[in-house]
Amino acid sequence: MSIASDLIRGHTxxxxxAQLFKGDSYGYEIxxxxxxxxxxxxxxxxxxxxxxFRRLESTHLIESYWGxxxxxxxxxxYRITPNxxxxxxxxxxxxxxxxxxxxxxxxIKE
Amino acid sequence: MSIASDLIRGHTxxxxxAQLFKGDSYGYEIxxxxxxxxxxxxxxxxxxxxxxFRRLESTHLIESYWGxxxxxxxxxxYRITPNxxxxxxxxxxxxxxxxxxxxxxxxIKE
DNA sequence: TTATATACATTGACAGGCGAGGTATATCGC
DNA sequence: GCGATATACCTCGCCTGTCAATGTATATAA
Numbered sequence: 599m600s601i602a603s604d605l606i607r608g609h610t611x612x613x614x615x616a617q618l619f620k621g622d623s624y625g626y627e628i629x630x631x632x633x634x635x636x637x638x639x640x641x642x643x644x645x646x647x648x649x650x651f652r653r654l655e656s657t658h659l660i661e662s663y664w665g666x667x668x669x670x671x672x673x674x675x676y677r678i679t680p681n682x683x684x685x686x687x688x689x690x691x692x693x694x695x696x697x698x699x700x701x702x703x704x705x706i707k708e
Numbered sequence: 709m710s711i712a713s714d715l716i717r718g719h720t721x722x723x724x725x726a727q728l729f730k731g732d733s734y735g736y737e738i739x740x741x742x743x744x745x746x747x748x749x750x751x752x753x754x755x756x757x758x759x760x761f762r763r764l765e766s767t768h769l770i771e772s773y774w775g776x777x778x779x780x781x782x783x784x785x786y787r788i789t790p791n792x793x794x795x796x797x798x799x800x801x802x803x804x805x806x807x808x809x810x811x812x813x814x815x816i817k818e
Numbered sequence: 819t820t821a822t823a824t825a826c827a828t829t830g831a832c833a834g835g836c837g838a839g840g841t842a843t844a845t846c847g848c
Numbered sequence: 849g850c851g852a853t854a855t856a857c858c859t860c861g862c863c864t865g866t867c868a869a870t871g872t873a874t875a876t877a878a
Contacts, residue, residue, distance in 0.1 A: 605806035606813075607834095607866070608714045613813045620816055626825050635812050639805075645867050648827060653865090671825040671874050690814060695749075696715035697807065702745050703716075703723045704800060706730055717835065717865095736856050755836050758858060763834090781843050781856035 606640065610650045611659075612693065613642070615686040618660060618678040625651065625674070651676065659685050716750065720760045721769075722803065723752070725796040728770060728788040735761065735784070761786065769795050 606613075617628045625647055633641050642650075654660040659682035665673040678686070716723075727738045735757055743751050752760075764770040769792035775783040788796070 602802055602806035602809060603866085604718045604834095605802060606810060607718055609810055609814065610865080616814045616816055624825080632813060636809050640809050640813070643867050644826085645828080645869090646865075649865075649867090669875070671823095673825065692712055692715060693810065693814060696712040699712060699746050699750050700716060700719055700803070703742060703750070704719060704726045704803060706726050713835085714865095720834080734856080753836050754857085755838090755859080756834080759834075759836090779844070781854095783856065 602640065609693075610642065610646060611654060612686065612689040614647070614650055614654065614676075615659065615678060615682055615689070618676055619683065619686055622675050622677045624665065624676065628676075654682070658682075712750065719803075720752065720756060721764060722796065722799040724757070724760055724764065724786075725769065725788060725792055725799070728786055729793065729796055732785050732787045734775065734786065738786075764792070768792075 613632060614628060617623055617631055623631070625644075629642050629644075629647060651660070651662070655662060655676075658679055660676045660678055662674050662676050665675050667673060723742060724738060727733055727741055733741070735754075739752050739754075739757060761770070761772070765772060765786075768789055770786045770788055772784050772786050775785050777783060
């Protein structure tokens, strides 16, 4: 993990929104998806993830509801809102811009 | 500015090291270079930049010395150290890795 | 019955970014 | 001579996001 963790800081919200864009999900599952997508190279720390859920819900970008599992631990599902979809698209655009800026700024090829 | 500022967070040290890799420079000049390289789309906030200088110097990635200007405001020049060059190369590698991870995580194309 | 996996959540410390404020020198227009 | 602007430095204190540590509860496998 360690490596890149600093650099992915700031993308937590976007990562969560991107997962929820594909369909409702819950914390544990989202985190597993993140690990699977990166071949275990990255994971959302639980504290970070739940902080992000609170933040995203308080700004109405996502909504939550309890699943109706008959067995096993209870799950709090999250759903992306229309505002959340708009925010996701905006964040994706910002990433494209930021990526280009960073490329320009950290290469030594004058 | 605003946009992307969050996303470039974490690259401040790399940006400064990259500029110093090209040759000794001082705060004001580095910041102008950053603005010029990004066509005014990004700038290092002074407080952020000077905080970074302190951090980089305390970890021996850069060294500083006063310029001998006969006129005008005094300038504190910075020089990258061998440690700094190594750190820069490492950070650049980490960026390549992080970039790929982010791309995988924020796109909705499953 | 002990360990592991699933699943949630909070607290408190830490680090980086940055607005606001401050200092000093030089030049340009009026 | 005077105010504005550019150059050039610096620090304090707040804010925000990350995350280690800790805690809860259920189900299953050894």
